[in-house]
């Protein structure tokens with residue numbers, strides 16, 4: 001899992017001197033992660049989930065790289081994201097997880113964008129639109145098996161499947177569901193949802209089926225069906241609490257040290273004076289804050305469980321409140337740090353999972369909220 005080569009030294013030479021923060025995204029690693037997941041899931045097909053701007057990393061750069069790696073099916077959340085994906089890769093199969101809104105059926109049909117249908121009324125609207133326009137763009141059926149979020153409730157799904165006047169008008173290309181607890185392989189809901197999914201897909205024996213996202217893939221082959229739908233793992237995320245996905249980290253976030261100051265015992269640091277130096281301390285101020293996606297929750301308690309940054313390989317605790325544009329860290333253990341040096345917010349020794357945990361959230365949220373102010377450097381992807 002070495003990431004020391006992310007952000008090769010050559011990048012430093014080409015960076016504008018004014019750069020306060022740097023987000024390095026390794027596109028070759030994203031492609032390699034997809035290939036590795038595809039090999040892991042074979043003979044099931046491997047799609048790619050690229051919603052939320054490819055989890056914050058830039059769909060315009062990520063989607064073409066995945067297409068080149070061999071990915072042919074993409075899942076996004078919204079129609080606008082699908083339009084972007086189709087624009088980048090016109091031949092790609094693109095599914096919209098959020099489904100088709102009332103009166104937007106014609107737009108899906110005219111662009112060949114596939115909705116993931118999640119209610120009986122959506123099925124009915126889609127069937128009508130396909131009939132009216134004499135056009136049959138395939139769609140996915142999303143059956144709920146226990147997440148109770150989007151998805152046709154299991155019993156309604158069984159009833160709707162027996163309505164030939166409805167179903168004959170829809171070209172069903174995929175039957176899918178989504179797991180609630182796949183990050184924990186010991187959770188009994190996994191098996192329960194899989195068994196309910198078995199019942200649902202038996203109504204569509206000739207249609208491709210899909211159940212697993214990044215974490216579900218690691219539950220084993222019975223969860224793979226015909227297609228897996230990883231998102232987070234493509235971007236180097238480790239979604240399961242128990243098993244490691246065969247992927248490598250792809251992002252590194254570095255920010256500039258703006259100032260280094262010594263404070264005496266008894267001094268407080270930051271808004272609301274939440275941190276007080278018990279001994280003379282050295283404080284570095286970094287050029288990133290919550291507006292850049294460094295969660296305010298990373299301010300953490302003063303017991304070592306809160307957020308840290310990595311300076312020259314030393315973990316330095318965030319002290320005092322993370323503010324909008326600035327973060328203060330205690331650097332007594334990295335006393336040689338100078339203004340102009342780099343600190344890693346995410347880096348070779350600081351995974352997105354650890355950053356999330358230390359901020360009371362998950363790596364997914366860290367990734368998708370990385371700020372727009374960082375200078376973005378893409379590695380590879382040629």
Ligand SMILES: *Cc1c(COP(=O)(O)O)cnc(C)c1O
Nearest residue numbers: 049178213214229230231232233
């Ligand atoms: C977001 C999402 C995925 C991808 O999940 P990851 O945990 O990022 O792999 C797959 N399927 C559905 C329905 C989703 O909403």
